[in-house]
Amino acid sequence: MARLKLKAAFLVSAIAMLATAGQAEDRFGIGREATPAEIAGWNIDIGRDGSNLPPGNGSVERGRTVFSEQCAACHGDSGQGGVGDRLVGGQGTLASPKPIRTVGSYWPYAPTLFDYIRRAMPQNAPQSLSNQDVYAVSAYILSLNGFVPANAVLDAKSLAAIKMPNRDGFVSDPRPDVHNH
Secondary structure (H helix, E strand, O other), rough: OOHHHHHHHHHHHHHHHHHHHHHHHHHHOOOOOHHHHHHHHOOOOOOOOOOOOOOOEEEEEHHHHHHHHHOOHHHHOOOOOOOOOOOOOOOOOOOOOOOEEEOOOEEEEEEEEHHHHHOEEEEEEEOOOOOHHHHHHHHHHHHHHOOOOOOOOEEEHHHHEEEOOOOOOOOOOOOOOOOOO
């Protein structure tokens, strides 16, 4: 019931925001509705199942080069970490007193790696990598963690097919600690 009320409140507020967007333009002479092209430019999220992955592909070999040029300064030459997070290793440590959270141990879905790299990396120039380079860097990181061979070439289908070790390590909806009465 609480979830339904929350969804209803969100829907009402979203409708109100849409209704007032045109009013601000008319009343104050500011703003305008976003064009479909502008919306498409921001609508780049990738589902955990690989939905919305773009066309293209990238090899581990190309990923090694891009990683060296764009990522190693923060994440270390082999993803061991540095200024940026460690990306490699940590398998089997999540239940230990000192878990090591990496792409290899913690991330549940390979397509979300692509999504994160495309949106946020490199940190000094987010969204500057081509889709091919994002596939390549994803392939390289997954190869460093032993999930794809060193000669792998990933595309939307093959990336979505990768089963990450922690795929079932997250609590699914509904959460057992939240009760909707």
